[in-house]
Amino acid sequence: MRREPDHAGPGRLGPDRLTLGYDVDQNAIRFSNYLHVLRELVHLSAGWLALAPEFEVKYALGDHLHDDARAISKIRRRLYELRHPSDYPGVPAEELTELLDRLDQAPTPTEYLELAYGEAKPALIRAFGVHLENLDPVSDEPSLRLLTKLVSQQDRHLAPEEQRHFFHALMDAEICAAELMARNSHEQPEMPWDFHVDMARQTWDEMRHAKLHSLLMPKELGCHWGDYPVGFSYFRSVYAHDLLGRLALFNSTSEQKAMWRHSHRRKVLVERGQRQIAQVFDYLLADEVPHVHNGSRWGTYLCGGDEAAYKAKIRELRAELDETGAPAPNGQRKPVPSRAR
Numbered sequence: 001m002r003r004e005p006d007h008a009g010p011g012r013l014g015p016d017r018l019t020l021g022y023d024v025d026q027n028a029i030r031f032s033n034y035l036h037v038l039r040e041l042v043h044l045s046a047g048w049l050a051l052a053p054e055f056e057v058k059y060a061l062g063d064h065l066h067d068d069a070r071a072i073s074k075i076r077r078r079l080y081e082l083r084h085p086s087d088y089p090g091v092p093a094e095e096l097t098e099l100l101d102r103l104d105q106a107p108t109p110t111e112y113l114e115l116a117y118g119e120a121k122p123a124l125i126r127a128f129g130v131h132l133e134n135l136d137p138v139s140d141e142p143s144l145r146l147l148t149k150l151v152s153q154q155d156r157h158l159a160p161e162e163q164r165h166f167f168h169a170l171m172d173a174e175i176c177a178a179e180l181m182a183r184n185s186h187e188q189p190e191m192p193w194d195f196h197v198d199m200a201r202q203t204w205d206e207m208r209h210a211k212l213h214s215l216l217m218p219k220e221l222g223c224h225w226g227d228y229p230v231g232f233s234y235f236r237s238v239y240a241h242d243l244l245g246r247l248a249l250f251n252s253t254s255e256q257k258a259m260w261r262h263s264h265r266r267k268v269l270v271e272r273g274q275r276q277i278a279q280v281f282d283y284l285l286a287d288e289v290p291h292v293h294n295g296s297r298w299g300t301y302l303c304g305g306d307e308a309a310y311k312a313k314i315r316e317l318r319a320e321l322d323e324t325g326a327p328a329p330n331g332q333r334k335p336v337p338s339r340a341r
Contacts, residue, residue: 021136028084035075036092038068040100052109053229064157110169122268125154164223171213176235178206198294205287244302248314251295259288
C-alpha cells in the first residue's frame with residue numbers, strides 16, 4: 001500500500017510522524033536507479049517518436065518524454081542534496097540493467113511501447129510506492145513530496161490510451177501467429193498427421209487469444225479491433241523462412257519469450273487491480289507451454305531426431321539477427337554461442 005502524504009494546511013507544519021526510514025546512501029541509490037530508467041525512457045522515446053505511425057502515440061510520447069525529462073532534473077537536484085553525484089549516478093542494479101538492455105534493443109515502435117508502458121513505467125510506480133512506504137516523512141520530506149508527484153505523473157502516463165494501443169498490438173500479434181501456424185500446416189502436407197493436429201491446435205489457441213483481446217478491449221478499455229493500424233513486418237520476417245526456420249524463430253524463440261512476458265504482465269495487472277485481465281494472461285501463459293513444445297518436437301523431427309542439431313539451428317538463425325531482433329544488414333552475423341541461450 002502506498003503511503004498517503006500528510007498535506008500541510010493552515011496551522012500545520014507538514015508531516016508529524018517520525019519513523020526510521022532509509023539512510024542517506026540508501027535513499028540516493030534508489031533515486032539513482034530512477035534516474036537511469038527515466039533517462040533511458042527519454043532518450044528512446046525521442047528516437048521512436050518519428051517512427052510511431054499513429055498521431056495519438058506521437059503525442060503521448062512527446063508529452064511523456066517532457067514529463068520524464070523534468071523529473072530527471074528534479075531527481076538530480078535531490079541526489080545533489082543527498083551528497084551524491086547527479087551527473088554520474090551509481091550503476092543500476094543487475095535486473096534493472098537487463099530491463100534497460102531490452103528497452104534499448106526493441107526492434108519496433110510497438111515492442112518498445114510494450115516494454116516502456118507494460119514493464120518500465122509500472123516498475124517505476126512500484127518502486128516509488130515501496131520508497132514512500134519506507135521513508136521517514138519528517139527528515140526525508142523532500143523525497144516524500146518529490147515521489148508523490150512522480151507517482152501521480154507516471155500514473156497519468158499509464159492512462160487507458162496507452163493500454164488500448166498495447167492490447168490492440170497484442171491482438172494483432174495473436175492473429176499473425178495463427179496465420180503462421182495455419183500456413184505451416186497447409187504448406188507441408190507430407191508431414192506426419194500429428195504435426196497437423198499440433199498446428200491446428202496452436203492455430204485455434206492463437207485465434208482464441210485474439211478473441212479474448214477483442215472482448216476485453218471494448219469492455220475494459222473502450223476500444224475495438226481496427227482502431228489502430230496493424231503491421232505485418234514480423235509475420236513477413238518469419239514467413240520468409242522454411243518450416244524449420246519458422247519453428248526455431250517463432251515457437252522456440254518468440255513463444256518462449258512470451259511465457260516470461262505473460263507471467264510478468266499478469267503480476268503487473270494484479271498489482272494494478274485489473275484482475276480479470278490478469279486472469280486472461282494466466283490462461284495465455286498456460287497455452288504457450290505446448291506451443292514451445294511444438295517447436296522442439298517438430299524441429300527435432302526435421303533434424304532427423306537430433307535435438308542438438310535443432311538447437312544448433314536455433315543458434316544459427318538467431319545469429320542472423322541484429323541486437324534488436326531484426327534481420328542483420330548485409331548478411332552480417334553475430335558470433336554463434338557454444339550452446340543455446
